[in-house]
Amino acid sequence: MCQKNAAIQGFAAVASNTVQTLTTAVAVVVDIPGNLRPLNARGHPTRSRASYTVAMPYRFTRSAELQQRAETLLPGGVDSPVRAFRAVGGHPPFVVSAEGAYLTDADGNRYVDLFGSWGPMLFGHAFPPAVAAIQRAASASPSFGASTPAEAELAELVQQCFPAMERMRFVSSGTEACMSAIRLARGYTDRPFVLKFEGCYHGHADALLVKAGSGLATFGIPGSAGVPAETAMHTLALPYNDLSAVEEAFASHPGLIAAIILEPVVGNAGTIAPTEGFLRGLREITRREGALLIFDEVMTGFRLSAGGAQGFYGFTTPELKPDLVTLGKIVGGGLPVGVFGGRADIMEKLAPLGPVYQAGTLSGNPLAMAAGIATLRYLLDNKAEIYPQLEETSATVFAGVAAAAAEYGIALTTNRVGSMGTWFFTPTAVNDFASASTSDATLFARFHRAMLERGVWLPPSQYEAAFVSTAIGTTEIEHILGAARESFALLTR
Numbered sequence: 450m451c452q453k454n455a456a457i458q459g460f461a462a463v464a465s466n467t468v469q470t471l472t473t474a475v476a477v478v479v480d481i482p483g484n485l486r487p488l489n490a491r492g493h494p495t496r497s498r499a500s501y502t503v504a505m506p507y508r509f510t511r512s513a514e515l516q517q518r519a520e521t522l523l524p525g526g527v528d529s530p531v532r533a534f535r536a537v538g539g540h541p542p543f544v545v546s547a548e549g550a551y552l553t554d555a556d557g558n559r560y561v562d563l564f565g566s567w568g569p570m571l572f573g574h575a576f577p578p579a580v581a582a583i584q585r586a587a588s589a590s591p592s593f594g595a596s597t598p599a600e601a602e603l604a605e606l607v608q609q610c611f612p613a614m615e616r617m618r619f620v621s622s623g624t625e626a627c628m629s630a631i632r633l634a635r636g637y638t639d640r641p642f643v644l645k646f647e648g649c650y651h652g653h654a655d656a657l658l659v660k661a662g663s664g665l666a667t668f669g670i671p672g673s674a675g676v677p678a679e680t681a682m683h684t685l686a687l688p689y690n691d692l693s694a695v696e697e698a699f700a701s702h703p704g705l706i707a708a709i710i711l712e713p714v715v716g717n718a719g720t721i722a723p724t725e726g727f728l729r730g731l732r733e734i735t736r737r738e739g740a741l742l743i744f745d746e747v748m749t750g751f752r753l754s755a756g757g758a759q760g761f762y763g764f765t766t767p768e769l770k771p772d773l774v775t776l777g778k779i780v781g782g783g784l785p786v787g788v789f790g791g792r793a794d795i796m797e798k799l800a801p802l803g804p805v806y807q808a809g810t811l812s813g814n815p816l817a818m819a820a821g822i823a824t825l826r827y828l829l830d831n832k833a834e835i836y837p838q839l840e841e842t843s844a845t846v847f848a849g850v851a852a853a854a855a856e857y858g859i860a861l862t863t864n865r866v867g868s869m870g871t872w873f874f875t876p877t878a879v880n881d882f883a884s885a886s887t888s889d890a891t892l893f894a895r896f897h898r899a900m901l902e903r904g905v906w907l908p909p910s911q912y913e914a915a916f917v918s919t920a921i922g923t924t925e926i927e928h929i930l931g932a933a934r935e936s937f938a939l940l941t942r
């Protein structure tokens with residue numbers, strides 16, 4: 450779950466939280482209008498007309514009550530800001546259960562899930578091997594605060610996927626993994642500055658909550674109240690995909706930059722791929738300048754390939770591999786896990802071997818390790834089928850929705866890498882945060898609500914990636930594309 454603040458995301462709060470209470474909820478068959486091409490058994494579009502079934506209209510009465518109650522106890526009614534749906538308006542549905550591709554809310558509405566708990570649910574919800582492993586581990590006691598065999602077992606599986614992680618340490622979130630990697634990079638290099646990219650999110654640690662102007666000599670300014678300027682000033686934020694800006698930053702801060710941290714494929718400004726030569730250029734510059742290269746693969750890890758973006762783009766050779774890597778989301782199989790790791794000589798600067806302190810009461814928690822082991826074992830055993838299937842499903846979903854928008858004359862830019870992607874409501878090509886910000890967030894918000902009311906749950910912000918899971922099959926694809934056509938039709942009215 451991303452916790453980005455409004456400044457970082459460029460949120461537009463578009464609607465007050467009106468209760469959407471409609472009339473009776475009954476299952477009806479909705480004819481798909483026009484010439485939508487439904488999908489055959491292999492997920493390919495056919496030429497005939499079809500229909501799909503949705504529970505219409507959706508009611509959110511119980512969710513609205515639950516939100517009201519939550520707001521008396523939790524700021525905004527949530528434990529993580531984006532869940533409040535402020536960027537898209539309307540009360541957020543309260544989820545009570547989920548299975549496979551579907552979420553069920555407190556009013557009994559069902560949704561095809563296209564956000565997957567913000568990434569972890571690669572195999573859909575209540576994935577049986579992970580559930581069974583969690584149950585077994587729970588019955589042996591949920592926590593010991595001592596070393597367990599499961600930690601090295603999960604570490605071996607992680608290392609099979611990410612050979613760059615010669616040593617690693619488990620933590621409880623992606624934020625912790627990134628925060629710890631930054632401290633380690635500073636401790637290892639004895640340099641104060643960190644370079645990040647606008648629109649990349651690395652958790653909510655002070656040093657990383659910075660949305661700086663793109664000027665090279667510009668010091669970072671905090672993107673959140675409560676972050677001291679003295680902390681933010683050591684973070685430089687540059688436009689993504691701009692190598693010359695990186696060169697200038699190193700030229701103006703000689704010997705002072707400890708590390709570059711980036712999402713090798715951005716998910717947190719919506720999906721943005723690295724342009725040709727960008728990652729390689731960063732590797733060359735950091736090596737030349739004695740700075741570390743940190744790939745934040747909290748989102749892309751195990752999603753783009755078993756070896757994440759570095760596997761996907763071939764950054765596994767000694768010359769190209771990153772110095773440090775951060776992971777989260779999928780590695781915990783739905784439980785709170787993060788992990789950071791990398792070159793042994795860097796990682797051995799960590800306490801108890803070295804001077805960089807890092808610790809956690811529940812780090813390497815047995816339930817979380819068990820869920821991670823079950824998930825990664827399944828992934829490694831079946832990767833030959835998993836990634837081609839994800840690619841085929843994702844290609845059909847993202848291209849299908851884009852085609853539906855085109856039929857209704859709605860300008861979309863569709864960015865997709867593997868099973869993550871974003872429909873930006875802009876005709877402009879999106880390759881950095883500035884171009885992502887040209888999107889019409891109000892139109893996105895209307896699209897989001899229309900899809901929700903047709904049983905498809907998209908991430909509730911224009912600046913987030915949608916995720917496809919292996920649980921999404923032909924029925925769900927047909928439903929998504931039918932709902933998209935209806936939603937686009939609504940937007941043109």
Ligand SMILES: Cc1ncc(COP(=O)(O)O)c(C=O)c1O
Pocket residue numbers: 450451452567622623624625627650651652653712716717745746747748777778787
């Ligand atoms: C790339 C990236 N890094 C770090 C984080 C922070 O992870 P967490 O929310 O587990 O703290 C996120 C969260 O979405 C992320 O997408």
